[in-house]
Amino acid sequence: MRCNVWGSRGVGGKCPVPAGGIVTIEMHAQPGDRSCNNEAIGGAHYGPVMVYLSKVSNAATADGSSPWFKVFEDGWTSAGSVGDNDQWGVKDLNKCCGKMDVPIPASLAPGDYLLRAEVIALHTAGSSGGAQMYMTCYQITVSGSGTWQPSSAEQVSFPGAYRPADPGILFNIHAAVGNYxxxxxxxxxxxxxxxxxxxxxxxxxxxxxxGSGTKGSVIPATPAAGGGAAGGGAGACAQRQYEQCGGGSWTGCTTCQEGTTCRDVSNGFYSQCV
Incomplete structure (x- = not known):
């Protein structure tokens, strides 16, 4: 919940950011896919986009256990008859090829911070435990002469910031939405x-x-049993755990990698490999 799998293992570099500057986050559902021809967060995974900061002594070694405060959110705006047709932060992310500009407060005190970017997908959030959180962390060093620090009321911890019954977590996006x-x-x-x-x-x-910016370091994950097959015709593809495999107007791969099964998790709207 803090910085995703292996999120406590930092890398050597830090991104220098002036207070008052912009950090452009980039998030995609599929590893290695930065093509603007594909939705960054596809499969109707609509929901809010949020960004948190945590002041740390050394961003390269911090594990995310320090308090966090929210500096940015792109949530919901009414636009349709049901929530799926409304405007969401994820839709803005998709329009921008997975990128979103996040202002760093001009008055922020200088020093090292972890920046935590998060998407909450609500397509299966109508039942408890159905909301899906996707997060990643960036290591930054903020420069400037600001003095602002968050109050205790503005800070939270991960895990602990969210509860299963929170109105933005337990939520039916497939019905009409009056507020989010x-x-x-x-x-x-x-x-x-x-x-x-x-x-x-x-x-x-x-x-x-x-590819136009500085190339970061990637900590490789251990492949799941069976690995992932390359895309192709019937029988050649294999969706990984938690990837979409059916539902609604889905036309992609419907086969799951070994050890997982394609299951309907949202009354016909969405199926995923579990």
Whole structure:
């Protein structure tokens, strides 16, 4: 819940960020897929996008156990007859090829921080335990002369910031939505709330191309049993655990890798490998 699998294992580098500057996060559901021809978070995984910061002594070795405060969110705006047709942070992320510009508060005190970007997918959130959290962390060093620090009321811990019955966690996105409460604390007083449906900003989210920035380090995961087959015709594909394998108008691969089974988890709307 803090920084995803192996999230306590940092890398050697840190990204320098001036207070008042912009960090462009980039998130995609499938490893290695940065193509703008594919939705970054596909399969109708709609929900909010949130960004937290945590002040640490050394971002390269921090494990995320320190308190977090929210500096950005892109949640929900009414637009359709049911929640699936409304505007969501994930839809903005998809419009921008998986990228979103996040302002770093100009008054933020300098030093090392972990930046935690998160998507909460609500397609199966109508039953307890159905919401899906996807998160990643960035190691940054903020420069500047600011003095602002979060109050205790603005800080949370992971795990612990969310509860299964929170209104933004236990939520039926397939019904009409009158209101949506983004999970976690309110955005800090110096943070930014983006209106869902407002699209890409004029910064890197609109102009940067994959591969044009500094290449980061990747900690390889241990392959699951059976591995992952390359895409192809019937019998050649194999979706990994938790990937979509059916439901609704799904036309992609319907086969799951060895050890997992394709199951309906949302009354015909969505099936995934579990």
């Amino acid at each position: 409460v983004v999970p976690g604390p309110k955005v800090a007083s110096v943070g930014t709330t983006k209106k869902a449906g407002s699209g890409c900003s004029s910064g890197c989210a609109s102009t940067c191309k994959p």
